[in-house]
Amino acid sequence: MTADGNGSAFGSRIRKEDARFVRGLGKFVDDVVLPGMLHGAMLRSPMAHARIVSVDVSAALAHPRVKTVITGEMLAERGMAWMPTLSYDQQAVLATDKVRFQGQEVAFVVAEDRYAARDALELIDVEYEPLPAVVDAHQALAPDAPVIRDDRPGQQDNHIFDWESGDAQRVAEVFAEADVVVEQDMLYPRVHPAPLETCGIVADMDPVSGRLTVWSTAQAPHAHRSLYAQLTGIPEHRIRVIANDIGGGFGNKVGVYPGYVCAIVASMITQQPVKWIEDRAENLMSTAFARDYHMRGEIAARSDGTILGLRVRVLADHGAFNATAQPSRYPAGFFGVFTGSYDLQAAHCSVTGVYTNKAPGGVAYSCSFRVTEAVYLVERMVDLLACELDMDPAELRMRNLIRPEQFPYDTATGWRYDSGDYPRALAKLLDMAGYHDLRAEQAAKRERGELMGIGLSFFTEAVGAGPRKHLDMYGFGMADGAELRVHPSGTAVLRVSCMSQGQGHETTFAQLVANELGIGVDEVDVVQGDTDHTPFGVGTYGSRSIAVSGAAAVTVARKVREQARLIAAAMLEADPEDLEWGDGRWYVRGVEGAGHTLAEIARAAHADIDLPDGVDGQLAASTVYNPPNLTFPFGAYLCVVDVDPDTGQVTVRRFVAVDDCGVRINPMIVDGQIHRGLADGIGMALMEHIAFDADGNHLGGSFMDYLLPTALECPSWELGETVTPSPHHPVGAKGIGEAATVGSPAAVVNAVMDALRPCGVRHADMPLTPAAVWRAIQGRALRSDLAIR
Amino acid sequence: MDITVTVNGRQYRRTIEPRVLLAYFLRDELGLTGTHLGCDTSNCGACVVWLDGLPVKSCTVLAAMADGKQVRTVESLARNGQLDPVQQAFIDCHGAQCGFCTPGMLMTARWLLDRDPDPSEERIREAISGQLCRCTGYENIVRAIRRAAELSNTADDDGSSAALAGEQRDEVAS
Numbered sequence: 001m002t003a004d005g006n007g008s009a010f011g012s013r014i015r016k017e018d019a020r021f022v023r024g025l026g027k028f029v030d031d032v033v034l035p036g037m038l039h040g041a042m043l044r045s046p047m048a049h050a051r052i053v054s055v056d057v058s059a060a061l062a063h064p065r066v067k068t069v070i071t072g073e074m075l076a077e078r079g080m081a082w083m084p085t086l087s088y089d090q091q092a093v094l095a096t097d098k099v100r101f102q103g104q105e106v107a108f109v110v111a112e113d114r115y116a117a118r119d120a121l122e123l124i125d126v127e128y129e130p131l132p133a134v135v136d137a138h139q140a141l142a143p144d145a146p147v148i149r150d151d152r153p154g155q156q157d158n159h160i161f162d163w164e165s166g167d168a169q170r171v172a173e174v175f176a177e178a179d180v181v182v183e184q185d186m187l188y189p190r191v192h193p194a195p196l197e198t199c200g201i202v203a204d205m206d207p208v209s210g211r212l213t214v215w216s217t218a219q220a221p222h223a224h225r226s227l228y229a230q231l232t233g234i235p236e237h238r239i240r241v242i243a244n245d246i247g248g249g250f251g252n253k254v255g256v257y258p259g260y261v262c263a264i265v266a267s268m269i270t271q272q273p274v275k276w277i278e279d280r281a282e283n284l285m286s287t288a289f290a291r292d293y294h295m296r297g298e299i300a301a302r303s304d305g306t307i308l309g310l311r312v313r314v315l316a317d318h319g320a321f322n323a324t325a326q327p328s329r330y331p332a333g334f335f336g337v338f339t340g341s342y343d344l345q346a347a348h349c350s351v352t353g354v355y356t357n358k359a360p361g362g363v364a365y366s367c368s369f370r371v372t373e374a375v376y377l378v379e380r381m382v383d384l385l386a387c388e389l390d391m392d393p394a395e396l397r398m399r400n401l402i403r404p405e406q407f408p409y410d411t412a413t414g415w416r417y418d419s420g421d422y423p424r425a426l427a428k429l430l431d432m433a434g435y436h437d438l439r440a441e442q443a444a445k446r447e448r449g450e451l452m453g454i455g456l457s458f459f460t461e462a463v464g465a466g467p468r469k470h471l472d473m474y475g476f477g478m479a480d481g482a483e484l485r486v487h488p489s490g491t492a493v494l495r496v497s498c499m500s501q502g503q504g505h506e507t508t509f510a511q512l513v514a515n516e517l518g519i520g521v522d523e524v525d526v527v528q529g530d531t532d533h534t535p536f537g538v539g540t541y542g543s544r545s546i547a548v549s550g551a552a553a554v555t556v557a558r559k560v561r562e563q564a565r566l567i568a569a570a571m572l573e574a575d576p577e578d579l580e581w582g583d584g585r586w587y588v589r590g591v592e593g594a595g596h597t598l599a600e601i602a603r604a605a606h607a608d609i610d611l612p613d614g615v616d617g618q619l620a621a622s623t624v625y626n627p628p629n630l631t632f633p634f635g636a637y638l639c640v641v642d643v644d645p646d647t648g649q650v651t652v653r654r655f656v657a658v659d660d661c662g663v664r665i666n667p668m669i670v671d672g673q674i675h676r677g678l679a680d681g682i683g684m685a686l687m688e689h690i691a692f693d694a695d696g697n698h699l700g701g702s703f704m705d706y707l708l709p710t711a712l713e714c715p716s717w718e719l720g721e722t723v724t725p726s727p728h729h730p731v732g733a734k735g736i737g738e739a740a741t742v743g744s745p746a747a748v749v750n751a752v753m754d755a756l757r758p759c760g761v762r763h764a765d766m767p768l769t770p771a772a773v774w775r776a777i778q779g780r781a782l783r784s785d786l787a788i789r
Numbered sequence: 790m791d792i793t794v795t796v797n798g799r800q801y802r803r804t805i806e807p808r809v810l811l812a813y814f815l816r817d818e819l820g821l822t823g824t825h826l827g828c829d830t831s832n833c834g835a836c837v838v839w840l841d842g843l844p845v846k847s848c849t850v851l852a853a854m855a856d857g858k859q860v861r862t863v864e865s866l867a868r869n870g871q872l873d874p875v876q877q878a879f880i881d882c883h884g885a886q887c888g889f890c891t892p893g894m895l896m897t898a899r900w901l902l903d904r905d906p907d908p909s910e911e912r913i914r915e916a917i918s919g920q921l922c923r924c925t926g927y928e929n930i931v932r933a934i935r936r937a938a939e940l941s942n943t944a945d946d947d948g949s950s951a952a953l954a955g956e957q958r959d960e961v962a963s
Contacts, residue, residue: 013883015880015883015885017885017888018879018880018883018885018888019880020888021879021885021888021891022866022872022876022877022879022880022885022891022895023823023863023864023866023867023872023876024821024822024823024824024862024863024864024891024892025823026823026888026889026891028822028825028889030816030822030825030826031816031822033820114813115806115808115809194923195887195889195923196825196827196833196835196887196889196890196921196922196923196924197825197827197887197889198827245887245888246887247825247827247887247888247889248886248887248889248923248924250923279829280827280828280829280830280833281829501887502886502887502888502889502924503886504886668883669883671883671929672883672886672924672925672929674926675925675926675927675928675929676886676923676924676925676926677926678926679925679926679927702828702829702830702832703828703830703832703833703921704830704832708921708923710917710918710919710920710921710927711913711914711915711917711918711927711930711931712914712915712918714926714927714928716910716928716931717926717928
């Protein structure tokens, strides 16, 4: 399928961004250097929970290269000790009363260079009165649990919210009818997006104009600007947020962090630019983590494998401040899509959020607002059901998948899936993988005592948030703006509100416009990430760029094309209704090859022809796109693992992925997005883990402890595709940024569990490290979220 | 302290604090911001440069240790406006996404290809296994390095770094 344009701009394998990246000429935030620039460093709490008795910064201030030290008290005087979170909680910018997680921000040193700033941290004397820490989410609601958030009026426990979805009564009915019910506790552990570039900012307050310019790693530059305006009192039109190149985000760079606010305040105080770049330990200890969902799933089915219902209870560990970044009315994100890709009669989930003495966050790491947790839950439950029924897990899935004729499909929890052909994707996967041969190989290996596992997952994503009627971020509807201007020569500039972190927007968005206007991809430049030069929008996360901003780009291009039609009609002295668009030109119907190209029309628009009503002397338009629904990409994954029974080491031998993200605008970029997410799945399933000891000490503060997959852990990915266009997106695209991260962990875990089946292992939680697998083989449990062995 | 370092063929004399890391020296003193810092613990390899012909993680090398030595960074790969084959191959194969790990990957790739002009996939994966990429799942980096090998091997003049690296390579070999 192509759009109304000539379609030639789709499918090409190019990327505009690479010319600078391969030369080392990307412009990342730490590359920004301004005259007189100072450097900030953050003092952080060594304890998970403690009362602050005193903060003495006098020795630090006496350091010859220190300009100032900002404390919580100083911020409190300015009314900035606390900042609002995206979940309508408040988060300490610098602690004034207590510290509530290890790594929390306590004081901010500003010095002439980054070394001196770090030196001065050692000179600050903070006296803490230690308090007992709440580390285990299951203990957070115990009657004697220490209250973490005594700053909140009326808060007398660690409870944040209860949220539910679905029909509990109906679920009880179908469970009563079921032949078999399988239940399982499972943890989606705390992990971290860990983009290779950490978070950072350069803040430059111009004392004369009153203008604040901020360069930062912001996935949502406009939202950041709004928050800075609210917090500092600087009018919004005098704040400019610029995100140049961002070295990966994955949700880690959506929110505003205390270091950003401190750098801004420091620039206001010193009247000099201030740079703050966090180090890796700070990134892993204090910025948006992901997951930490303690789930209990129950699945009910008939003995023939027909799934009837699903019930889920979740305890959500949100850390010390409720700062999860998701649409306001969805405290558990889009976890409500936990019925996955299956046609079942009833479902219900309830989620309770709690505070613990850990860093805030929860919605990040390409999770599509917690669709990761939902997919993991349902795909593990389906595999457990297959074990219980002694059915092949592929057959069980095929039996229960939503059928193509059921779309648009209304789920038991109220979501309307837009389009899909699930059985086709699964069949393609099984064919590509050689599923039956794999099972035969596995049977032969089991005879010899070798542990080989084959794991499947089938996922449905919920992305492209979203309709502003239902979805907002901190009160901002999740629509996105786009502005397009065609220059007199027929080249164009597109300005969008989303912000790439490596996804290649400069290329893909240029392709979208080029496709509509019949001009070259090189003839369209894309401007993003600069609030002075782009329309308002809520940014790039939740795989929303192509689904929302991309739709805005197409919409605005079509508006311009319609302007061009009117001008062409004037040029051709024809009725606009008699014109047709094709091959990059407007021509009088029946006279193909004649007519005018966009460049000719653009030139005429700025010349002396009599312009018809309805057009200005230019080709330019703007729009705000408000999507009618989410989009629902889907896919079928298969993972093959070998497990060493003596060491518990898991080797991923193959990974086959069939993705359907609707129409693919740049297939090369789409494949690259999938590759990344598949590696995420290996990392989360086998390696990655933010763990704590019983006192709340963070045990994963470096890449020596927080293990990420390298080229050696990753197999060569085998990709396949089906294309089911979204019926409501203007070019049928759905979005691909997070699909593989959502779908792949379950496939890896299912594969390992399949391998361990002869050992009598039914379930073990991620990460399936050699130690965890070995213990599972020995029949010993492991709470992977705690360092309790 | 005073140091003299030759970076990308050009000699620099600077007075520095003894504790300054090579990565910051390159970035802050010389303005060569193609070398990135991602972890501070020599795990991620975004900071890989060559020191006397050997790839090193410049976040854990003192600038003082480069005194009197040759450093090579990503900025040297393209010469006379001509991209190195590894750079071209990263473009051709979509080996870069966010671009943050890319310079370090390119420096390791060039080093590998100078020693093994026809590396297997396994050899490539091993060579870059001390470096992290969060965007590509490594697939297209591996493909790009394979393609670079093919580009180099089919070119009349291999146009690579041999001229610049030759002397350094001899030192390593000895």
